Amino acid sequence: MTSFLTQLSKQELSANGLDGFAYGYRDRVRFYELDALDHVNNVVFLKWFETIRVSYVQDYGFTSYTKDDPMLVVRRVTCDFLAPMFQNEEYVVATRTTVLKPSSFVMDYAVMCDGSLRATGEAVVVSLEQDGKTRRKHYRQAYEKIMELDKPAVPA
Numbered sequence: 001m002t003s004f005l006t007q008l009s010k011q012e013l014s015a016n017g018l019d020g021f022a023y024g025y026r027d028r029v030r031f032y033e034l035d036a037l038d039h040v041n042n043v044v045f046l047k048w049f050e051t052i053r054v055s056y057v058q059d060y061g062f063t064s065y066t067k068d069d070p071m072l073v074v075r076r077v078t079c080d081f082l083a084p085m086f087q088n089e090e091y092v093v094a095t096r097t098t099v100l101k102p103s104s105f106v107m108d109y110a111v112m113c114d115g116s117l118r119a120t121g122e123a124v125v126v127s128l129e130q131d132g133k134t135r136r137k138h139y140r141q142a143y144e145k146i147m148e149l150d151k152p153a154v155p156a
Contacts, residue, residue, distance in 0.1 A: 008092065016092045017112050022149040023056050024094030029087050039084035045119045046079055049109045052095045053123065061142040070127040070136045079121040089113050100143065100152040103127045103135040
């Protein structure tokens with residue numbers, strides 16, 4: 001079995017059916033993620049999305065989650081459940097920014113398992129000052145990294 005949270009390259013993601021994604025990892029379903037029907041509980045997909053989102057924003061330089069950095073707030077998150085998943089199945093979860101605005105962005109998520117798309121999702125994330133109200137522009141290096149790796153739409 002593959003180790004926990006194995007980061008994958010863009011080429012490895014593409015080989016796993018996730019073209020256009022530059023950020024993702026391989027993992028496996030654990031017993032505690034199952035529900036009474038012995039498949040992955042719906043809320044677990046949202047937890048996987050959160051786990052990859054936190055790694056992504058830190059690795060891309062949006063925030064380090066310290067008191068001086070922007071607060072990143074999820075405004076909306078969705079998940080489309082396409083097929084069940086079961087204990088010990090290995091899967092790949094990936095994310096990318098599809099729309100980048102000065103103080104917010106939209107992320108796509110995908111979960112692939114055995115060549116089959118099992119779930120997709122989307123999140124709208126807003127960057128705020130520490131007061132939790134005032135919008136804060138993204139750090140320049142995060143903006144540039146997103147533009148280079150994800151090539152999102154940038155609304156006028």
